Amino acid sequence: METEVSPDGVVTKTAAGSVGEVASEFRGILEGKGVMVFAVIDQAEAARTVGLSLRDTVLIVFGNPAAGTPVMAAAPLAGLDLPLKVLIWDDAGVTRVSYYSPASIAERHGLEPDLAAGLGAIDVLTDALIKG
Template identity: 40%
Template structure:
């Protein structure tokens, strides 16, 4: 899912990290692709991936379908294009049955999706 943020790139990144940690989840990493590109003399628009999750929500998924660990922790991409921030993430529905995950367990992922959508809109 790709959504346009109502906030600047930097504010979108900050708001998402604050919202994620505010709901008791962990931000495991923040990957700044623009900085990585600059380190090798390349330029690109602001592009950051936030890697986040919750062992409480994710562990039952990995117990039910061990290969689902490839999908965890979750990720959300924030990028800027022509001065507008966009947020992209995998919808919970896209994980149904993936790696043998039983359909009802995708409900564990839905709250994060709603949190992201609600955080980037005024």
């Protein structure tokens, strides 16, 4: 599957299946690994509630408080990026999975390597999703 990284640190991977199927599969991966899912936001559905149309778009907010808490204790503004978020969206019939790279989050908040290490889980989790 295809992976791109934009200059601003957004990783985008291509996944097989519809947005709904991929979002459901990702939630299953997270739950299977004991990762806390804080929120699932169907942004297309929210748009419909106000009479607007939006491509299928689902934001999943998740994390591990044991890994995230020390990061936010060291760099309080990291709370703007944590918990981690994955956007699953329809790109003209192709399902994409996008998120901020761990390196961009670490750089933005000046994290020491030992604190930033836990952020790399997002790569592993999304790799499992696109290979699934």
